[in-house]
Amino acid sequence: MSRATVSYVLNDTPHQKIPQQTRERVLEAAQRLAYSPSPAARSLRNGRSDLVLGVLKVGPIGSVVGALLNAMSTRFGTDGLTFAVHLHSPGLRPVSDVWKAVTPAAVVVLSGLDAAEQADLQRSGTPVLVSLSPAFTPHPLLDGSGTRVVCVEYASRAAAALQVEHLVATGHRRIAVVTLTDPQVRQLAEGRLDAALEAAHEAGLPAPHVVEVADDSPQAVAAAVRTWQAEGVTGVVTYNDEVAMAVLSAARDAGLRVPEDLAVIGLDDLPAARSAQPPLTTVGLDAEALADFVGRSVAAVLAGDPDVPEEPTTGFAHLVRRASA
Amino acid sequence: MSRATVSYVLNDTPHQKIPQQTRERVLEAAQRLAYSPSPAARSLRNGRSDLVLGVLKVGPIGSVVGALLNAMSTRFGTDGLTFAVHLHSPGLRPVSDVWKAVTPAAVVVLSGLDAAEQADLQRSGTPVLVSLSPAFTPHPLLDGSGTRVVCVEYASRAAAALQVEHLVATGHRRIAVVTLTDPQVRQLAEGRLDAALEAAHEAGLPAPHVVEVADDSPQAVAAAVRTWQAEGVTGVVTYNDEVAMAVLSAARDAGLRVPEDLAVIGLDDLPAARSAQPPLTTVGLDAEALADFVGRSVAAVLAGDPDVPEEPTTGFAHLVRRASA
């Protein structure tokens, strides 16, 4: 009963002939001694751990991100991988600290990294990268090292397009888009705005009225609502449900009926959207589908499979039709 | 320039006399070769990594949990530790998978673990545990092994007490408490309910009217509101802001004015609470203070310090007074 034999049994290494009796003896002993392998030694030997690390810049984490994380955790679990998220506070400590604390099997970048951080990450030799941000570009010098980049931000863009399409389908022609200028969500906000404008253009609408607010405070939104009355805007697409609810509130204050005078469509399908006055029509993101796609991509690259699945540009978002649009 | 010398320089090990010249030569070489130590080898050698792992049962993750995670991440960063969260889906894979994937320096249990999971965790030899749940009890056989348990759930209880105290302070005598029966939040909900009832008792109020709803759906809440009208309830304490907003909506439908006919106070201080009609009075949790407390506790135990800071039972929650109560 040498250590090697034990190792073969416990990992049931293929192409090793081990009689049933020995096998059972090993397993029994392992059970009895409550043996569990050391993750550190394993990672040292294998060059990687079983941990998939999500990196997320700190910022407003809502139920949407929460659902996505849940879905990822569940999904990676089915592949024998463990998913954990690191919330990164920019300015305090470099993100690279994370892969100095663990050697992850893969890193999933859930929000934008700047160029230096990208380079750091690629230099660390982490085998897989899946990025939710389109700004992530493989480092030219280091590409081909097995590192692979998949971008999933299209889910968010597709959602924004859906918002516009619904307003168009319900007969609106003059629409407004409310976006946030909060730097913490800049990248996401820009992507959604672009997608919304593009969708409006494709539908042959006049250029939407774009409103940038610093946050979803009632004052900022109220001012925008007054402008829309003057401009004949009948439908509003917002950055997310929270902004949408602020718009609903402002519309009520301005004496507008929703959706008759102003149709409002949000994004995220927050629990609170159901309780809004009137219940908020919104677009939900399909966290499971997204997680599944990410999981498949990571598994493919870890398996050394060169065919990383193509990213579908649609199918991750769905319309939740309620009363506000 | 042996490996030992290099190690001494890079870790500036105390009580090692190393001349400035050698030191610089080592640092220069490290810089030039872009050396960075292997986390796996380090953990293997040290018996622990620099990772502090938060464990959270999957469930509705809202901005409150998000803020807490952010604060923890920032706080642990200042101690040279890296914080990551694992979302655990019960039933799929055992939580213990996590500490089979990494050897964390400490585990912070952010939501309830069952007895078997607790035993597993303690058996793993993880040096520190900080639990947010009061149900976490040190394993009798394994205690004293360096493992330490600190319970922080009082923050949540204190918040619930604050809700009641505010209603009392504004003259309400007959109050109702709305709690959720959703199993995912059971532990939290029970703690808050207990604390609210206790606070009501201490203030000399008649026993509050307790309403248990399965979720914050409009129907369930509307039924409760009608009952309150009959019973002369003038103030409502809810499990969280989302439920509170459902109550606001139901009150409006029932023709009640808020806060004149019915005062409503939530918990969480969600962004959306500000946009509610009327703006929701609520209780916010002070994530930074909580994270700081947890951070100090972990640091104390990791340093081998036997004096783990006492847990303050108050000071983690604050009243956010708006229009609804």
Next chain:
DNA sequence: AACTGCTACTGACACGTGCAAGTGATGCGT
């Protein structure tokens, strides 16, 4: 000259695993 004390370094080991290579025993064919 022998001893002591200090500086500046080096050698060697241990952590726990996974795996390539080797080794003795047995069975089988000729």
Next chain:
DNA sequence: ACGCATCACTTGCACGTGTCAGTAGCAGTT
């Protein structure tokens, strides 16, 4: 009886660190 193949193992190394014990060189003391 001998070669060969297969089985059931074992030996031994490598992964990259942190640290203990040791040691050569030198100055100063007795």
